[in-house]
Amino acid sequence: MKQYLYVFRGGRATYQEQSPEEMQAHMERWGTWMQKISAVGHPLQEEGKVVEKAGEVITDGPFTEGKEIVGGYVAVPANDMDHAVEMSKECPIFEYGGSVEVREIIEM
Numbered sequence: 001m002k003q004y005l006y007v008f009r010g011g012r013a014t015y016q017e018q019s020p021e022e023m024q025a026h027m028e029r030w031g032t033w034m035q036k037i038s039a040v041g042h043p044l045q046e047e048g049k050v051v052e053k054a055g056e057v058i059t060d061g062p063f064t065e066g067k068e069i070v071g072g073y074v075a076v077p078a079n080d081m082d083h084a085v086e087m088s089k090e091c092p093i094f095e096y097g098g099s100v101e102v103r104e105i106i107e108m
Contacts, residue, residue, distance in 0.1 A: 001077045003105040004084035006039070006091070008071045011098025012046075029092040037087045039074035071098070075105065 015026065050061040071093075078084035081104060088100045 004076050004078050005103045005105050006074045006088055007101040008093050009099050011093045011096035012071055014096040026092060033090055033092055037076050039076045043072040
């Protein structure tokens with residue numbers, strides 16, 4: 001079985017407009033979905049640093065449009081790309097207008 005990476009983008013602004021109860025219910029759906037696909041994932045802080053030119057340029061960031069912000073990622077086992085894409089279709093991020101980027105992890 002191969003490993004695939006799901007990169008979650010966007011959806012955060014709409015999510016933050018929800019009540020605490022709605023947020024909790026949404027997070028429970030994330031937990032259920034991640035258990036279903038046997039994924040190990042991690043959310044990311046909004047703030048970070050961008051390092052360029054081998055460290056010559058370091059800036060606060062990333063500063064991108066809300067729909068482009070990477071909010072987290074998971075690694076999932078799947079038979080092939082089609083299988084990985086099919087499993088991503090139930091991701092709770094779609095409830096808030098976000099997207100899932102699916103990439104195969106290459107073993108080195």
